[in-house]
Amino acid sequence: MPSTSAPPETTGVPSAPGDTTAESPRDDRAVVRDALGVGVAVGLSGFAFGVTAAGAGISLAQTCALSLFVFTGASQFALVGALAAGGGPLTAAAGAFFLSFRNAFYGLRLSPLLGLRGSVRPAAAHWVIDETSAVALAQRGQHAVRLGFTVTGATLFVLWNLTTLIGALGAGALGDTDTWGLDAAGPAAFLALLAPMLRAGRERATAAVAVILGLGLLPVLPAGVPVLAAAMAAPLVLLVYSRPLSRRRAVREAERNATEETR
Secondary structure (H helix, E strand, C coil), rough: CCCCCCCCEEEECCCCCCCCCCCHHHHHHHHHHHHHHHHHHHHHHHHHHHHHHHHHHCHHHHHHHHHHHHCCCHHHHHHHHHCCCCCCCCHHHHHHHHCCHHHHHHHHHHHHHEEECHHHHHHHHCCHHHHHHHHHCCCCHHHHHHHHHHHHHHHHHHHHHHHHHHHHHHHHHCCCCHCCCCCCCHHHHHHHHHHHHCCCCCHHHHHHHHHHHHHHHHHCCCCHHHHHCCHHHHHHHHHHHHHHHHHHHHHHHHHHHHHHHHH
């Protein structure tokens, strides 16, 4: 999802469900301010997606349907980019699916924090994306988590779909859309959101391997396939990191056995 401003820093230690630490009007204003900042900045960049999709030959109805029902900007840009580069629909859709699969993990993290029930849950699940997760997880207390998630999601959903429509309708007035470089807006914004989260060596290694796989295979594989190949970065890095852990466990086990034998 495109972003022109860094989201609030994620604490990584969210409060337990039911915690109502941040409920004062002053705290609420701060949460709303941060949520609106992220929602407006990212929502306006839906214009870039509308223009890019129109330039790729996607119809107005298809473009608006993608923003309305898919609503994961980075995946939308990946799908349109793969189609524009000549990739098959299935390959392009598979790449977009893998890219958006991260939202499922956001949902697992947010579900107990939001504590939503009934028919609200499916609607809320549609708003579980990078930006809403970043804002919600930065809050402390269920009230603030819900407030940040709702304001970010509502602002972003409305603006993203509105600017997508405007961009798709106005693409013809821009002439050759490739010269504007708007197709880079989505990936650039996604990297801006992702970069602050790469704090540990394992996370940085995964990102580096994914970049090497994606860019290295781009000249030799059909459009859309390098995105799928880049997904192999995570299991490869986990495999490398698991070996030292296994060795350390074996050493500890051997030391424990030796200690028991000497008793």
